[in-house]
Amino acid sequence: MVIGVIVMLECIPRKAIDHTVGKINPAKTCQPLGAMYAALGINRCLPHSHGSQGCCAYHRMALTRHFREQVLASSSSFTEGASVFGGAANLKTSIKNIFEIYNPDIIAVHTTCLSETIGDDLSTIIKQSEVPEGKVVIHANTPSYQGSHITGFSNMCRGIVSYLAESDGTQKKNRVNIIPGFVNPGDVREIRRIVEEMGVESVIFPDTSGVLDAPLTSRYEQYPDGGSRVEDIRDSGNSKLTLSLGSFASDAAASLLQEKCGVPGIPLKLPIGLKATDALIMALKEAFGVAVPRSLEIERGQVIDTLIDTHHHYQGRTVAVFGDPDTVIALTEFLLTMGMVPKYIITGTPGSLFEKQIWEMLAEVGLTDCRVKADADLLDLQLWIRESPVDLLIGTTHGKYIARAEDIPLVRVGFPIFDRAVHPLMPIVGYRGCLRLIEQISNTLLERRDRDSTDEDFELVL
Amino acid sequence: MENTCSVEPKAFINERQGSIIASGKSRANIHCADDSLAGSVSQRACVYCGARVVLNPVTDAVHLVHGPIGCATYTWDIRGSLSSGSEMYRKSFSTDMKERDVIFGGERKLAVCIDEIVMKYHPPAIFVYSTCVAGMIGDDIVAVCKLASEKHGTEVIPVESTGFSSGNKIVGYRAAADALLRLITPKDGVDVKKTKKLNFLGEYNLGGEKWLIEGYLQEMGVGINVAFTGDSSVAALKQAPGASLNLVQCTGSMHWLAMRLEEEFGIPSMSVNFFGAENTAESLRRIARFYDDEEIIRRTEILIEREMGRILPGIRWYKEKLVGKRAAIYVGGAFKAVAIIRQLRELGMEIVLTGTQTGKPEEYENLSNLLDEGTIIIDDANPAEIEKFLIEQKVDVMAGGVKERVLATKLGVGFVDHNHDRKECLAGFDGAINFAREVYITTCTPVWGHIRSPFNMEAADGSHDE
Ligand code: SF4
Ligand code: SF4
Numbered sequence: 001m002v003i004g005v006i007v008m009l010e011c012i013p014r015k016a017i018d019h020t021v022g023k024i025n026p027a028k029t030c031q032p033l034g035a036m037y038a039a040l041g042i043n044r045c046l047p048h049s050h051g052s053q054g055c056c057a058y059h060r061m062a063l064t065r066h067f068r069e070q071v072l073a074s075s076s077s078f079t080e081g082a083s084v085f086g087g088a089a090n091l092k093t094s095i096k097n098i099f100e101i102y103n104p105d106i107i108a109v110h111t112t113c114l115s116e117t118i119g120d121d122l123s124t125i126i127k128q129s130e131v132p133e134g135k136v137v138i139h140a141n142t143p144s145y146q147g148s149h150i151t152g153f154s155n156m157c158r159g160i161v162s163y164l165a166e167s168d169g170t171q172k173k174n175r176v177n178i179i180p181g182f183v184n185p186g187d188v189r190e191i192r193r194i195v196e197e198m199g200v201e202s203v204i205f206p207d208t209s210g211v212l213d214a215p216l217t218s219r220y221e222q223y224p225d226g227g228s229r230v231e232d233i234r235d236s237g238n239s240k241l242t243l244s245l246g247s248f249a250s251d252a253a254a255s256l257l258q259e260k261c262g263v264p265g266i267p268l269k270l271p272i273g274l275k276a277t278d279a280l281i282m283a284l285k286e287a288f289g290v291a292v293p294r295s296l297e298i299e300r301g302q303v304i305d306t307l308i309d310t311h312h313h314y315q316g317r318t319v320a321v322f323g324d325p326d327t328v329i330a331l332t333e334f335l336l337t338m339g340m341v342p343k344y345i346i347t348g349t350p351g352s353l354f355e356k357q358i359w360e361m362l363a364e365v366g367l368t369d370c371r372v373k374a375d376a377d378l379l380d381l382q383l384w385i386r387e388s389p390v391d392l393l394i395g396t397t398h399g400k401y402i403a404r405a406e407d408i409p410l411v412r413v414g415f416p417i418f419d420r421a422v423h424p425l426m427p428i429v430g431y432r433g434c435l436r437l438i439e440q441i442s443n444t445l446l447e448r449r450d451r452d453s454t455d456e457d458f459e460l461v462l
Numbered sequence: 463m464e465n466t467c468s469v470e471p472k473a474f475i476n477e478r479q480g481s482i483i484a485s486g487k488s489r490a491n492i493h494c495a496d497d498s499l500a501g502s503v504s505q506r507a508c509v510y511c512g513a514r515v516v517l518n519p520v521t522d523a524v525h526l527v528h529g530p531i532g533c534a535t536y537t538w539d540i541r542g543s544l545s546s547g548s549e550m551y552r553k554s555f556s557t558d559m560k561e562r563d564v565i566f567g568g569e570r571k572l573a574v575c576i577d578e579i580v581m582k583y584h585p586p587a588i589f590v591y592s593t594c595v596a597g598m599i600g601d602d603i604v605a606v607c608k609l610a611s612e613k614h615g616t617e618v619i620p621v622e623s624t625g626f627s628s629g630n631k632i633v634g635y636r637a638a639a640d641a642l643l644r645l646i647t648p649k650d651g652v653d654v655k656k657t658k659k660l661n662f663l664g665e666y667n668l669g670g671e672k673w674l675i676e677g678y679l680q681e682m683g684v685g686i687n688v689a690f691t692g693d694s695s696v697a698a699l700k701q702a703p704g705a706s707l708n709l710v711q712c713t714g715s716m717h718w719l720a721m722r723l724e725e726e727f728g729i730p731s732m733s734v735n736f737f738g739a740e741n742t743a744e745s746l747r748r749i750a751r752f753y754d755d756e757e758i759i760r761r762t763e764i765l766i767e768r769e770m771g772r773i774l775p776g777i778r779w780y781k782e783k784l785v786g787k788r789a790a791i792y793v794g795g796a797f798k799a800v801a802i803i804r805q806l807r808e809l810g811m812e813i814v815l816t817g818t819q820t821g822k823p824e825e826y827e828n829l830s831n832l833l834d835e836g837t838i839i840i841d842d843a844n845p846a847e848i849e850k851f852l853i854e855q856k857v858d859v860m861a862g863g864v865k866e867r868v869l870a871t872k873l874g875v876g877f878v879d880h881n882h883d884r885k886e887c888l889a890g891f892d893g894a895i896n897f898a899r900e901v902y903i904t905t906c907t908p909v910w911g912h913i914r915s916p917f918n919m920e921a922a923d924g925s926h927d928e
Pocket of ligand 1: 052
C-alpha cells in the first residue's frame with residue numbers, strides 16, 4: 001500500500017513544468033462517443049460510426065463500462081481503400097446492410113476523425129443511399145480533433161433536430177421540449193418525473209432511460225423499449241417552448257429548433273443542486289402558468305432540512321471538481337449553496353464560456369483564491385493539488401489516481417465511472433439528486449474522519 | 463457424446479455464412495481473415511489497440527499516442543497488468559491532435575510533445591503510437607522519433623499502428639513486436655551476457671499472473687530473464703537476448719517475435735500454456751525437460767504433486783456443482799479458446815459454442831478437431847449471432863470480453879471475463895481454482911432463480927425457455 005503510493009508520487013514531475021501541447025491524463029474523450037450516446041436516446045435507433053472499426057469498438061466499450069449495458073453500434077469498417085477513395089461506398093453498403101440485418105427504425109450516423117479527414121460529405125451520401133419506406137437516416141459531423149465527447153453529443157442533438165423536427169405552421173401545442181444533456185438515464189427519469197408532477201406535457205430528447213437502464217428480463221431486446229420516439233421528436237417543432245439543460249450539450253439543438261420551427265428556447269443549467277432545480281421548476285411554472293404541486297414543495301423542504309442537519313460536516317471544506325462542463329458548472333453552484341469552497345474547477349472540454357460562468361459564480365460569493373480552467377487535463381489538477389491540497393475531490397473514475405497519490409477522498413460524479421456501479425440509475429438532478437449528493441459528500445468526509453481519528457477522538461455519534 | 467447442435471447454423475447475411483461452421487460437419491475453412499462487413503456490429507478492435515495491449519505493460523516507458531484525444535483516452539490504463547516498479551505506464555499521454563494539425567501536419571507538435579515529456583519525466587523509453595489519422599495525413603513518426611532519440615539520447619520508438627490498414631488486431635501485435643525488436647536489439651558495442659534464464663513471451667501479468675508463474679519457476683530452479691511484457695522495464699527488456707529459452711504463451715501476439723528472436727539471437731522457443739491445472743503441469747514438465755537437469759526435474763515433480771493435491775478438493779467441489787452445464791466461449795484468439803475449453807471440460811462442462819475475433823485458419827482447424835461434433839464455431843461474430851446461439855443452445859455460462867458480458871447476462875446467461883482487461887489471476891494452479899470459482903459464482907448465482915417476476919406468469923412464460 002505504502003509502496004504503491006510512493007511510486008504514484010514519483011509519476012508526477014518533481015517541479016511543475018508546463019506542458020504546452022498535448023494532454024497528460026486527459027479529462028475528456030472524443031466526439032463520436034457523445035454522438036453515439038445521444039443516438040442511443042432515440043427509440044429503436046442504431047448508432048453508426050462512419051470510420052474504422054477500432055474507434056467504434058472503443059466507444060461502445062467505454063459506454064458499456066460506464067452503464068454496464070450492452071451498447072450496439074455499427075461501423076463502416078474502413079480499410080485502406082476507403083481512405084484513398086473516400087467512404088461513400090462503405091456508408092451506402094452499411095446503410096443497406098443495417099436495415100437488412102438489424103432492422104432499426106432510424107440510423108444515426110456520426111463521423112470519426114478518419115472520415116472527417118477524408119472529407120466525406122455525409123448529407124449527399126445519405127441522400128444517395130437506399131433507405132426503406134418509413135425508415136430514417138440522420139447524421140452529425142463529429143471530428144474529434146475539435147471539442148470533446150460533449151461537443152459530439154451536442155452535434156448529434158443538433159443533427160436530430162435538423163433532420164427530424166418539423167413545424168406544421170399551426171398553433172403551438174401547450175407542451176415543453178426538454179433537451180436533458182449528457183446525463184445518466186436515471187437523471188432523465190427524474191427530470192421527466194418533475195415535469196409530470198408539474199402537470200406539463202413534454203417531449204424529452206435524447207432520452208436514454210429505458211435503453212441504458214433496461215431491466216433484466218431474460219429476454220434479449222436488441223432495441224429496448226426506451227428512448228424518444230421519432231414521431232415525438234418530429235412533433236417537437238410544434239411545442240410551445242424548449243428548455244435546454246446545460247449550454248455545452250443542449251443549446252445548439254435548442255437554437256436550431258427555434259430557428260427552424262420557431263420554438264422559443266430557454267437555456268438553463270443542468271438541474272443539479274437546489275438553485276438549478278428551482279430554476280427548472282420556475283421556468284415551467286411561468287411558461288405554462290401551472291402551480292407548483294405540494295409534493296415538490298415538500299421535496300424542496302426536505303433538501304433544506306437536510307442541508308441544515310448536515311452543513312457542519314462540509315461547510316468551509318475545500319474541494320476540487322472536474323468533469324464535463326455542464327455538470328461541473330451546476331455542481332459548483334450547488335457546492336457554493338452547501339457552503340463548500342470549490343478551490344480548483346476544471347473541465348477537459350474547451351470553451352471560454354466555462355471559465356466565465358464559473359468565475360461569475362465564485363465572484364458572487366466573494367471567492368477569488370480559486371483556479372478555473374477549461375481544456376485542462378488531470379495533470380494540471382494534480383500539480384495544483386500538490387502545491388496546495390484540498391479536502392475532497394469530486395469527479396470521474398479517472399480521478400482515483402490523484403485521490404490515491406495525494407490521499408484525498410473522491411466522490412464519483414459524472415462520466416465515466418468504471419469502478420463503481422448503480423450510478424446510472426441514481427439521479428443527481430432534481431431535489432432527490434440534491435439529497436444523493438449531500439449524502440455522498442458528507443458520508444465520504446465522515447468516513448474519512450472515522451478512518452483518520454485516533455482512538456481518543458473516535459466518536460459514535462457524528 | 464450427443465450431437466449438441468440442434469439447428470443448422472445459419473448466418474444472418476449470406477456473406478457471413480463462411481464465418482460460421484459446425485465442428486465436424488463441414489471441413490470448409492472458416493473465413494477468419496475476412497474483413498468485417500461494412501455496417502455490421504463487429505466486436506473487432508483496431509491495429510493500434512493490438513499494439514497497445516502488447517506494449518502497455520512496459521511499466522517505466524511513456525506510451526505517447528499520436529492522434530486525436532479519443533484513441534488515448536480509451537486505452538488509459540484499461541489493461542489489468544500489474545507492476546512491481548514504475549507506474550509510468552498507467553498515465554495517458556496524447557498529442558491531442560487538433561484541426562490545425564490535421565491540416566498542416568502533426569510532426570512538429572509530436573516533436574514538442576516528446577521534448578516536454580523528456581524534460582518532465584526523463585523516461586528510459588517513449589513508445590510513440592501512430593493512429594489512423596496520423597497515418598492518413600502522412601506524419602512521418604519514424605523520422606520524428608529518430609531525431610528525438612538523437613536529440614535526447616533516449617529511446618524514442620515508433621509503433622506503426624495506423625489502424626485502418628486492417629481491421630485486425632494481429633497486425634497491431636506485429637507492429638508491437640517490431641517495436642520491441644527495435645528496443646532490444648543491442649546497440650553496436652553493447653554485449654548482452656548469456657544466462658540460463660528464460661524469457662516469457664505473451665505474459666502480461668494480468669492479476670499478477672507473471673508473479674505466480676515466476677514463483678513456480680524459481681522453485682524449480684529456473685529464473686525468468688524478462689517477460690514480454692508483463693511487469694517489464696526497459697532495462698530488463700534490453701537483457702532479453704541473454705536468455706537461453708523463450709516460453710511463448712499467447713501465439714497470436716508473440717509467435718512472430720519468438721521466431722525473430724530465434725533467428726537473431728539463437729534463442730529456441732517453446733509453446734506453453736498456464737491456463738488450467740493440467741496445462742500448467744504439462745508446461746512446467748516440458749520446461750524442466752528442456753534444461754535436462756535431474757534436480758530441476760525432481761523439484762518440478764514435487765511442486766506439481768503438492769499444488770495438484772492442494773487444489774484438487776476445491777476443483778472437485780466446483781465440478782460437482784457445474785457438471786453438465788453448457789458453456790459458450792467467445793474470446794480474442796484461438797489460443798485462449800483452446801485453453802478455456804480444456805478448463806471447462808475439467809469442470810465437467812459441455813462446450814456448445816466457440817468463437818474468436820482474430821483466429822487464423824490453422825487455429826480454427828485445431829479448434830474444430832478438439833471439439834465435439836456439432837459444436838458451433840464462429841469467427842468475428844456480431845451480437846445478434848451470439849445472442850441467437852446463446853438462446854438456441856441453452857447456454858448456462860459464457861466466457862468472453864467486456865462487450866459480451868451484458869449480452870450474456872441480459873439473457874440470463876452467466877459470464878466470466880477472460881480478456882486482457884480482466885482483474886483476476888487465472889493462470890497456474892491458483893488460477894485454476896479462481897477460474898472455477900468465477901465460473902461457479904456466475905453460473906449458480908441465486909439471482910437467476912428470481913428472474914421471473916411472480917406477478918404476471920403468462921408474460922414471464924414467453925421467456926427464452928420456450
Ligand atoms: S483511429 Fe484508428 S487507431 Fe484510433 S481508435 Fe480508431 S481505429 Fe484505432
Ligand atoms: S480516431 Fe478520432 S474518433 Fe477514433 S477513437 Fe481516435 S479520437 Fe476517437
